[in-house]
Amino acid sequence: MTTELPASQLSVSIVDEIEQLKGTYPGYRRAHARGVCYDATFVPSGAAADLTTAAHLSGEPVRATVRFSHTDTNPHLADAGTAVRGLAVKFHLPGGGNTDVVGVNIDRFIAATPEDFLALLKAAEPDPATGAPDLGKVQAHVGAHPSAGPGLFTASQLPTPISYGTTTYWAIHAFFWRAADGSRRAVRYRWVPEAGDHVLATGEGGDWSAEHLTGELGERLARGPVEFTLKVQLGEPGDPTNDATLVWPEERTEITAGRLAITAEVTDQKHWNAQVFDPTLLTEGIELSDDPILAARSAIYAVSYDRRSHDR
């Protein structure tokens, strides 16, 4: 059962529940706790220019700061093992200011609304009698919210990439692009690795430390930039824009909006790691869709930011 809560209270309840379920690691994000930031350049292809006025997608190359992350709240977990990874990109806009695209290496989310997400977290609470998770409760949740099933299944089976630079990252939500003539088009983004998708074979990676993927990326960057192509799927009328558990048909037209070249670790890691990468931080030419998870993320991330900044 879900409860209607005011948005601000819902954000606090969700972060409280994450902390209760997964523990608290002072000073760290309440999700995607371990992460490292890098300098990058984004070169737009020009293919998006007719569809959006966004400066970074239709003009000259722009600088960007990216953060690769491991999804868990525990920053000390070893790098091998089933876990979602993140690629958050902060574009530094030509006229000043930033806009963010935040992606993960699965193509859909595990809840359609923040209320459903809170209900899922509650279903995952350990049984007080045994201290073990009650699988029956999670199954009952999926029974009542069937669209959560595919995302949960994918996340539970996700192989480990051999590098942060060898996995595709999806921004999941739909956004709207606004063109110079005022027309609007629903879009979805994914970052495709230039090096291809490569994962660990089953049973490998047992000796990986928590810093393995950061070390691997450092070695890769010493040989040259690590690159991703920004692919943008163009929605057709009727494609859902309000449900992050659903994907659009594969045959939708996709354009290549540009290429991201990651060059080196930032010199001021403390400063950049403290920033919030917020998918609702948009710029002229890009608009929010009606996805309630997308709308909720800004307030949730602000609660996490407040707590990690005050070391609570």
Ligand code: HEM
């Ligand atoms: C209700 C749904 C969600 C909740 C409760 C949630 C929670 C959080 C929290 C608390 C943080 C840390 C924020 C900070 O302190 O800066 C975070 C970061 C992150 N989330 Fe979510 N999230 C949700 C949905 C999503 C979705 C749909 C995606 C898929 C793209 C996603 C991808 C990420 C990534 C990649 C980061 C790390 C960003 C960075 O490197 O700073 N999250 N999330």
